Amino acid sequence: MTVNDVLTVHGGTPLHGRIRVRGAKNLVSKAMVAALLGDAPSRLYDVPRIRDVEVVRGLLELHGVRVSDGAEDGELVLDPANVESATTDEINVHAGSSRIPILFCGPLLHRLGHAFIPDLGGCHIGPRPIDFHIQALRQFGAVVDKAPEGMHLTAPTGLHGTKLELPFPSVGATEQVLLTAVLAEGVTELRNAAVEPEIIDLICVLQKMGAIIKVHTDRVIEIQGVPRLGGYTHRPIPDRIEAASWAAAALATGGDIEVYGAEQVDMMTFLNVFRSVGGAYEVTDMRPPREGSAGTEGKIRFWHPGGELQAVALETDVHPGFMTDWQQPLVVALTQARGLSIVHETVYEQRLGYTEALNSMGATIQVYRDCLGGTPCRFGRRDFKHSAVIAGPSKLHAADLVIPDLRAGFSHLIAALAAEGTSRVYGVDLINRGYEDFEAKLAALGAHAERA
Numbered sequence: 001m002t003v004n005d006v007l008t009v010h011g012g013t014p015l016h017g018r019i020r021v022r023g024a025k026n027l028v029s030k031a032m033v034a035a036l037l038g039d040a041p042s043r044l045y046d047v048p049r050i051r052d053v054e055v056v057r058g059l060l061e062l063h064g065v066r067v068s069d070g071a072e073d074g075e076l077v078l079d080p081a082n083v084e085s086a087t088t089d090e091i092n093v094h095a096g097s098s099r100i101p102i103l104f105c106g107p108l109l110h111r112l113g114h115a116f117i118p119d120l121g122g123c124h125i126g127p128r129p130i131d132f133h134i135q136a137l138r139q140f141g142a143v144v145d146k147a148p149e150g151m152h153l154t155a156p157t158g159l160h161g162t163k164l165e166l167p168f169p170s171v172g173a174t175e176q177v178l179l180t181a182v183l184a185e186g187v188t189e190l191r192n193a194a195v196e197p198e199i200i201d202l203i204c205v206l207q208k209m210g211a212i213i214k215v216h217t218d219r220v221i222e223i224q225g226v227p228r229l230g231g232y233t234h235r236p237i238p239d240r241i242e243a244a245s246w247a248a249a250a251l252a253t254g255g256d257i258e259v260y261g262a263e264q265v266d267m268m269t270f271l272n273v274f275r276s277v278g279g280a281y282e283v284t285d286m287r288p289p290r291e292g293s294a295g296t297e298g299k300i301r302f303w304h305p306g307g308e309l310q311a312v313a314l315e316t317d318v319h320p321g322f323m324t325d326w327q328q329p330l331v332v333a334l335t336q337a338r339g340l341s342i343v344h345e346t347v348y349e350q351r352l353g354y355t356e357a358l359n360s361m362g363a364t365i366q367v368y369r370d371c372l373g374g375t376p377c378r379f380g381r382r383d384f385k386h387s388a389v390i391a392g393p394s395k396l397h398a399a400d401l402v403i404p405d406l407r408a409g410f411s412h413l414i415a416a417l418a419a420e421g422t423s424r425v426y427g428v429d430l431i432n433r434g435y436e437d438f439e440a441k442l443a444a445l446g447a448h449a450e451r452a
Ligand code: UD1
Pocket: 025, 026, 027, 099, 126, 127, 128, 129, 130, 131, 132, 133, 134, 168, 169, 170, 171, 172, 173, 194, 324, 325, 347, 348, 349
């Protein structure tokens, strides 16, 4: 953390105004990796300027992919004509910065016959193992050697389609299987797959490249390997995590924010909870251009309609459940709701640590090892504090806060904006990993915040 990595936030002002979200971070970075699989250039639109994108771009360039900016703002052209090996030292520059490099395994094995993956980073929200990834790669025929500096992979007899069942519908492991199976010889059947909208959008990208992928009911995905893939041209789904974060900020500060680019279909579960808490929203659908009239961009307006917010019970879950990344920003709004709210986190075992910071600001949040409010999950028997009870409403006051991870970081920021007084938020650069231009957006919404 640098001395400049601090935001001074003068809270207590409702956020008002309009901002825009671009392509989903959790799709864009994967679509960029997919470009490695093609034998022709790909074109991706609406790419946000965030650190995860820079990390993937750096890794692609190291492996000979030419990445250039297109004519449109946010357009990237990725040309994989000269894919080549990179040295371990060069790759290690990216160690610890993101979890996306693990998804380079399959594409690099297909293109080069070998791969080196640096030690991963990403948010510190529990142990975040990669056992599902390694197990899957081995089933495809990869030989995986773990070394202190990272992971070396080879595929002496090529990669072959296989039958897999994930112990949990992991987003990353599902993407690993997709990115490996599309060029593997034969058919792959994946059971207990994740079916998040970002995964379906990645399947659309791969299909545009020439892949044959069937999404069956009950989390079964079947991939028929093909001998070659071409490039793609793709406009990603919007970032539903960022949209929900700004929605939570509107509710927690008593404000009114129009989120341009946000789409209803992938946010339905969030919208139900938002309404149950007492938030108001209005969806304006995108209108395509017609002869003689320009089109309009879709948006969702989120606001606090006045009066009291109500406590809710919610459980995070894989899609179509309530996303784990929506949980932290919304909990800040729940500190303002009357009664006892319950949050049962079933995706990550340690994603409630940030509530301590909210308590230091005057919130009343207790965390429990039990599975509260919903069906028992895999963490209940394993002694993890993964349920929270939030008693409200509580008046939040300013505090000095240190940002622990990306989504919790945004919740700290919202809390500081909702609190009376001047807070200092340390480590805000972490927010740039997933929120494009967040400081400019805060300014556009009338927040009083400045560096240091
Ligand atoms: C992705 C998202 C993240 C989101 C998460 C769940 C990206 C870049 N990140 O993360 O924002 O919160 O999905 O929607 O897309 N697990 C294992 N072994 C493995 C892999 C996962 O035990 O090999 C466990 C994890 O520890 C976790 C659960 O499975 O408890 C879900 O993780 P996963 O869906 O893989 O998350 P990511 O893909 O890392």
